[in-house]
Amino acid sequence: MGKIRLWVTCRRCGRAFDTGRRMDRRSFERGTLAANYHTCPYCGTRETYRKADYQVKEEQPPSVREERPR
Ligand SMILES: [Zn+2]
Numbered sequence: 001m002g003k004i005r006l007w008v009t010c011r012r013c014g015r016a017f018d019t020g021r022r023m024d025r026r027s028f029e030r031g032t033l034a035a036n037y038h039t040c041p042y043c044g045t046r047e048t049y050r051k052a053d054y055q056v057k058e059e060q061p062p063s064v065r066e067e068r069p070r
Contacts, residue, residue, distance in 0.1 A: 003059035004028060008049045010040040017041050019049075022059065 006021040006028070019038045023031075033051040040047070 005057045005059055007055040007057055008038055008053050009055070010043060010045060011046040011047055013040065013043040015040065015042045016055065019054075025056070028054075030057065 002025050004025050006019045006023070007016050009016045011024055017021055017038075017040060020028070021036075026060070028051075031052075033054070035048045035050060037046055038049055
């Protein structure tokens with residue numbers, strides 16, 4: 001049931017960033033994720049990443065809510 005976030009490391013500047021992709025672990029393991037474009041927020045390089053390039057991070061449990069009351 002764990003949701004995961006997919007991170008990659010920029011090939012140009014070497015910084016890891018969150019791709020914004022979220023999925024459950026099972027989908028990730030089953031999926032192919034052959035070629036996806038992600039833009040590095042630090043240097044702006046747009047690169048293709050494969051499944052093997054992704055770093056899987058567990059989504060934090062929603063103990064801290066970011067929602068603000070209106
Ligand atoms: Zn970069």
